[in-house]
Amino acid sequence: MPHHLMNLRHVPDDEADEIRALFDEHGVRYYETPPSRWGISMGGFWVHDDDEAARARSLLDEYQRQRRDRQREDFEARQARGEVGFWHSFRRKPVTILAACVAILVILALTLAPFVGLG
Template sequence: MPTLLLNLRHVPEDEADEVRRLLQEQSIGFFETPPSRWGVSAGSIWLSDESQAVQALDALRYYQQQRRDSSRAAYEAARRDGSGATLWSELRARPLRLLAALLAAAALVALCALPYFLLRG
């Protein structure tokens, strides 16, 4: 019976490629389901043979620890040398995005407050 190894929702393409390569290097049989047309399913990587599940999960766990450690090191290095993204740099790079978010928040507050004002009196 197939076993779900990795749901691909919010998984970067480079990470998915590295997981595929890892499974091939370990000679673990797998197949993929594609994402659905309307975004209900993001696709998944499944193991063909349930008996390889422990080996695959151990390999995936080790890979994810290595990826986490390298990502944290890269983040710390960028923060130390000042090249990392900050709130201020993001606001300067995308001011219209900030304005749109503020307008959307104001619209939501207005919609939530509307029944109060309509029923008040």
Template sequence: MSKLLLNLRNVPDDEADDVRAMLDAQRIAFYETRPSIWGVSAGGIWVTDDEAFADARRAMDDYQQQRSARARAEYAAARRAGTAETFMTMLRAEPARVVLSVLGILLVLVLMALPIILLRR
């Protein structure tokens, strides 16, 4: 029976391509399901052989550790260079998006506090 190795929800294309290449290099049989039209399913990469799943999982764990280390190193380098994204750079680049996000957060907080405020009266 096939087992899900990677859910493709919020997975960047380069990461999915790396996983496909890794599975091909290790000669692990897999197939991919595409996201549904309505967004119910995000799609995934499935390993077809149960015995190969353990090998695929180990390879995936190694890949994720390497990717994590690389991303952390890139972020640290960007911080040292002063090019890392900060709240202020986001505010300058997309002020409407940032303001709407902050207003949305405040609205949710008010709605969550509203029952407590009404019960105290």
């Protein structure tokens, strides 16, 4: 019976490539189904054998632990340099941020307007 190892929906290309290389390096006999264009099927990495599934799962768990640590370190480094957060986004795209804020205020005003006159 096939074992689903990992969903490929919203997985970045670099992560999927690293997982393929990991499985190839360790001789994991896997197959891959791509996610559908419209998001109906999830796609993913699969194996047929129970033993192969356990081995692949342990490799995948260790890889994801290492990737999480790398991504966390990268985020913390970018945060220390001031490259993440609201103000960084605002400095990069002030018109977009202001337009979004104005749209939020307009929607809020239109939503709450009927209730303001009741008090």
